[in-house]
Amino acid sequence: LLVRAEDGPRLVMFKGLAQVLDTASDRLTITAFDNFTFNLAALVENDFLGKRSFFHLPTRDLLAASPAIQRETGQDRAFLRTEAFARTARALLSVVAAMAGFATLLLGGFSRFGLWRQILGAIVLLALVQFLDNALTQMARIGQAPATIVFVSPAVGLALIGLLLWLSPRLVWLPWRRRGVPVSGVAA
Template sequence: MSRFDGYVLRQLLVLFGFFLLVLVGVLWISRSVSLFDRLISGGQSAMVFLEFTALSLPTLIRTVMPMAAFGAAVYATNRLSRDSELTVMLATGSSPLRLARPMLYFGVVTALMMAVLTTYLRPASIQQLGLREAEVTRDLTAQLLNEGSFMHPTSGVTFYIGKIDPDGTLHDVFLSDRRDQLRPITYTAARAFLVSTDDQLSLVMVQGMAMRYNSKLKSLSTTLFADFSYDITSLASARSGGKRNLRGVPTTELFSRSGRAALLATGNYDTGEITEELHERLAWIVIVITVPLVGYAAMMMGGFSRFGLWPQALTAFAILLLLEGLRGLATSVVLNHPQLWWLLYLPAGIGLTFSALMLRGSGRPLRLYLHSTRHTRRNA
């Protein structure tokens, strides 16, 4: 690696880190607001929120990494052009293709980061996040012990507590169960207690009333009780469970024939979903090599201007949008036709082709200008 390549590569890595930090921060703030409200209102602690945030970071980083690499390549090329460093290198005989070498090194470095992220860290974090979400869902005690607000532990159930004493006594309890639409029932109680056994969680209500409505007969029956026990274990079982998240399946399992066969045997996934997930992880590795070269090649098109390279930057961004659209289209095709898995790598191939064509045509205005200048000096 030459001194110039190392100089450009250091700039690219610094800019990449900056853009990655900014983009992850913006995306994290937009997503964490709803997550914070959902967890805290459900009675969870701030540590649970931080744990969930940390487990979601690999997915956020993978999402914005291509954009950060693209932004670093475009910004670094624009700064090198503005400082006339690219002009000097081209004037000494270096071709735009030769100057693209640090961009290729940068793409390889980001591809290695993406390989670790998309094949190991992200599936592991999604798998752990699913386990923690199931644990939080089953923790009904933490969800229900939230005074002064209406809570919905599951669909069709509303729970309210007016006040909670330090000893755990609940006051002014309201419980509405509308899971049976024909016969909804509502409980109110002056006091209540949560009683947990080995595998059962019960709400013991004292001095209350039960109101059951019969929609067929259009009648409302009311029952007063001194104490009544209501099993709420079913609320946890209704919300827990579900099929395994394919995004959290280890990459080695997707690669192995036995692993794919086991996933198909569950009946939760088809061949298209498994094939798309496997090759999408690998396609993300290739795309982060392509986007810096696309940004650099587009910025090298045309002549140099003191007004900057904004037209070239817009061209590079348009190509990036085109590649992203092709990736979305390829994903939908592979889901229905898994034998066309190679389409997921087609956007990266198209991006590399665009880069080669643009680099072949770039730098010519400067070379023509230098040639005409030398010719004029000879004649003089």
């Protein structure tokens, strides 16, 4: 349990064992305790932590990309803003991945050979969207494009999924979708 104290944070532990190994004498000392408090103030001093990475910053600080944040992280404004927008875009890409599998499965009908065509189609679709995402994110990080361009790849992925969902009931002309449809149009 972490507890805030006047002189810094403290780690409070209940009912446990503390073990100390002395390598010189090859002795292990074990101390049982009911409650134990450890002062963490020395571990969280600024000198110990050093420079923060942009990974450790909240998104609102990345969006602001103040000169102080730029100096602290060693990154420029374009990079920090791109990272902020990319955090949201990555979440949208997970939706694209799930929906791509669903949409491609709807394209195929029953086949005794399995779903390999649909699975391959979903993999190709996701590879193309990821390739586009990597290229656009790199362009935005070096300042060649606005940071919001990272939302293009999830939008393209969602548009392709929308197209697949729109096409799925309309693809009766495909050979593997036509097998269950009677030739005369009347069920026998």
